[in-house]
Amino acid sequence: MEAANTENNLAAQIDRPHVILSSRRRWAVTAGVLLGMFLAALEATVVGAAMPTIIASLGGMDRYSWVVSAYLLTATVTVPIWGKLSDIYGRRPLYLAGIATFLLGSALSGASQTMTQLITFRAVQGLGAGALVPLSLTINGDIFTPQERTRIQGLFSGMWGLASIIGPLAGGFITDNFSWHWVFYINIPFGLAAAIIVGLALVEPKRAEPPVVDYAGAAWLTFSITALLIGLIESAHPEMWTSPLMIISGISFILFGILFIRAEKRAIEPIVPLSLFRNRMVAVGSITSFLTGTAMFGSITFVPLLVQGVWGGTATEAGSALTPFLLGWVGMAIVGGKLMLKVGYRSTVLTGLAIMAVxxxxxxxFDIHTPRWLLLANLGLMGSGMGMVMLALLITIQSSVERQVLGVATSLQQFSRSIGGAVGVAIMGAVLTISLMSHRQDIQRETHLPEAEVEKIVHNISDLMRPETRAKMPPEALGPLAEGLSDALQNAFIVGAFFAGLGLLSGFWLPSFRATASSKAVKEAAEMASSSKECERMLMAEMTTIDAENEPAAIEPKADANRRG
Incomplete structure (x- = not known):
C-alpha cells in the first residue's frame, strides 16, 4: 500500500510542472524565452559576416580575433554562475538581468569608435549571453511537465537552428544595406520585447535551500584564460616576445591555472568537476571537443576575411559562404544519430574528424584564384564532419556516466569546445598578423613603392574589406596586398588543419563501449537520437553551452526509472 502511494505521488510530481501558470501566461513566457534564445543563437553567427567591414571601419587588424575570443570567454564561464544564481534568486530576475546585460553590451558594441571599445563591450555582451540560452531552457523545464517538455523542445531547437543558419546571411545583408552598427543595434527591440513578456508573464514560487556557487573557480578560470589569450594575441608582434607583458601573461596563466585547479578540488559544486576526468570517455571526449572547437570557430571567424579581403566580395557574400557549413552541421548531425546504430560511435567520430581534417x-x-563554389562545397564538407563528431560524442559521453552526473558531463563537452574556440581563434589571429607583417618586403619589391608607403598600406590592410576603399587603393598595390592576405590566411588555416589533425589523433584514444558503458545503454541513446524530434533536441545541446542542471539527456528519466525498477 505504501509503495503504491509513493508511486502515485511520484506520478503526480511528474505530471505537474514546478511553476504552475495559466495557459495564456505559459505560452507568453514560452514566446518570450524563444525570442531571447533566437537573439543568442543569432549573435553566435551574425557578427562573423560583419567583422571584415568592422575592421575596415575601426582598424585594428591585429585585434581581429579578440572580438570573437572575448565574447566566447565571458559567455562560456558565466553559464554555470547564471544557473546557480537563478536557483537562489529565481529565474525571472536573473533572466531579465541577463537580457539587460546583453542589450547593454549590444548597444555599446554598436556605438564603438575603436577596436578596444568593441572588444570590451563584446565581453560585456558575452556576460549577458551566458544567461540567455541556459535560463531559457531552465524556464522551459520549470513551466512544462517532462512529457510536454519533449514536444516544446522541438520549438527551441528549431528556433536555434533557424537563427544559426540565417545569422551569417542577416549579418551580411544588414552590413551591406544599413551599417555594421545595426548588427548590434538590431538586438535591442527584440531583447526589450522578450524582457517585457517574461517580466510580466512569469510568476515564480519562493526559493529554498540555495545551492553553493563556485565563484572562485569561475574567477580563476577567467583570469587564467584571459592571460593566455593576451599572450597569444600579443605574440603576433615579435618585438613583444620578451616584453614584461608577455612574461606577466605567462606567469599569470600558470598561477591562475593552479589556483583554479585548487579551487575546483575544494568546491562543493565545482564549475569543472575534475573527478569526471577519471572517466576516459569524458577526458578524451573533452580534449577532442577542445580541438574541434578551435577548428570550428576558426572557420567561422576567418572565412569572411577570405571572401571580402582576398576576393573582394560583399558582406552578404561573406555571410552566405558560411551557410553550407551550418547546413552541413545540422544535416549530418541528424544522419549521425542513425549512423551510430550501424557502424558504432567510434567509427562515426573518427570519420567526422577525418572529414574535418581533410x-x-x-x-x-585556397587563394585569390580559387572559385567560390569550391569554398562553398568545402565548408559544407567541414560542417558535415563537425555534425558527425559532436553529436556522436555527446550521446556517447552521456551513456558513459552515471545519471546523477550526466548533465555536468554533457555541459563539460560544450564548455571545452567554447574554450577551445577562444584559444584557437587567438592563435590563428596571431599567425595571421605575423604572416601579414612578413609580406612587407614582398609587396615593396612588387610595387616599387617607398618603404613608408608600403608600411602604411600594410597597416591599413582593412581597406581591402570594403569595395569603396578597395577601389581607391593604388592599382599596383591592390594585387600584392590581396596576395599577401591570401597567404596569411592560408597560414592561419594551416594552424586550423593542425588542430583538426590533433583532434583526429585524439579520436584514436577514445575507448570502446566495453570500457565505458554497456552496449545496451549506448544503443538506447543512439536510437533516441536517431528520431528527428530527439535529434533536434540533442543537436541544440551540442551547439551551445548549457547549464549542467538542465542539459538535455539522451536517456530520459523514464528509461532510467525502468532500469531501477
Whole structure:
C-alpha cells in the first residue's frame, strides 16, 4: 500500500510542472524565452559576416580575433554562475538581468569608435549571453511537465537552428544595406520585447535551500584564460616576445591555472568537476571537443576575411559562404544519430574528424584564384564532419556516466569546445598578423613603392574589406596586398588543419563501449537520437553551452526509472 502511494505521488510530481501558470501566461513566457534564445543563437553567427567591414571601419587588424575570443570567454564561464544564481534568486530576475546585460553590451558594441571599445563591450555582451540560452531552457523545464517538455523542445531547437543558419546571411545583408552598427543595434527591440513578456508573464514560487556557487573557480578560470589569450594575441608582434607583458601573461596563466585547479578540488559544486576526468570517455571526449572547437570557430571567424579581403566580395557574400557549413552541421548531425546504430560511435567520430581534417587542409590551399563554389562545397564538407563528431560524442559521453552526473558531463563537452574556440581563434589571429607583417618586403619589391608607403598600406590592410576603399587603393598595390592576405590566411588555416589533425589523433584514444558503458545503454541513446524530434533536441545541446542542471539527456528519466525498477 505504501509503495503504491509513493508511486502515485511520484506520478503526480511528474505530471505537474514546478511553476504552475495559466495557459495564456505559459505560452507568453514560452514566446518570450524563444525570442531571447533566437537573439543568442543569432549573435553566435551574425557578427562573423560583419567583422571584415568592422575592421575596415575601426582598424585594428591585429585585434581581429579578440572580438570573437572575448565574447566566447565571458559567455562560456558565466553559464554555470547564471544557473546557480537563478536557483537562489529565481529565474525571472536573473533572466531579465541577463537580457539587460546583453542589450547593454549590444548597444555599446554598436556605438564603438575603436577596436578596444568593441572588444570590451563584446565581453560585456558575452556576460549577458551566458544567461540567455541556459535560463531559457531552465524556464522551459520549470513551466512544462517532462512529457510536454519533449514536444516544446522541438520549438527551441528549431528556433536555434533557424537563427544559426540565417545569422551569417542577416549579418551580411544588414552590413551591406544599413551599417555594421545595426548588427548590434538590431538586438535591442527584440531583447526589450522578450524582457517585457517574461517580466510580466512569469510568476515564480519562493526559493529554498540555495545551492553553493563556485565563484572562485569561475574567477580563476577567467583570469587564467584571459592571460593566455593576451599572450597569444600579443605574440603576433615579435618585438613583444620578451616584453614584461608577455612574461606577466605567462606567469599569470600558470598561477591562475593552479589556483583554479585548487579551487575546483575544494568546491562543493565545482564549475569543472575534475573527478569526471577519471572517466576516459569524458577526458578524451573533452580534449577532442577542445580541438574541434578551435577548428570550428576558426572557420567561422576567418572565412569572411577570405571572401571580402582576398576576393573582394560583399558582406552578404561573406555571410552566405558560411551557410553550407551550418547546413552541413545540422544535416549530418541528424544522419549521425542513425549512423551510430550501424557502424558504432567510434567509427562515426573518427570519420567526422577525418572529414574535418581533410576539409581544413583543402581550405588552407585556397587563394585569390580559387572559385567560390569550391569554398562553398568545402565548408559544407567541414560542417558535415563537425555534425558527425559532436553529436556522436555527446550521446556517447552521456551513456558513459552515471545519471546523477550526466548533465555536468554533457555541459563539460560544450564548455571545452567554447574554450577551445577562444584559444584557437587567438592563435590563428596571431599567425595571421605575423604572416601579414612578413609580406612587407614582398609587396615593396612588387610595387616599387617607398618603404613608408608600403608600411602604411600594410597597416591599413582593412581597406581591402570594403569595395569603396578597395577601389581607391593604388592599382599596383591592390594585387600584392590581396596576395599577401591570401597567404596569411592560408597560414592561419594551416594552424586550423593542425588542430583538426590533433583532434583526429585524439579520436584514436577514445575507448570502446566495453570500457565505458554497456552496449545496451549506448544503443538506447543512439536510437533516441536517431528520431528527428530527439535529434533536434540533442543537436541544440551540442551547439551551445548549457547549464549542467538542465542539459538535455539522451536517456530520459523514464528509461532510467525502468532500469531501477
Amino acid at each position: 576539409s581544413f587542409v583543402i581550405l588552407s590551399s
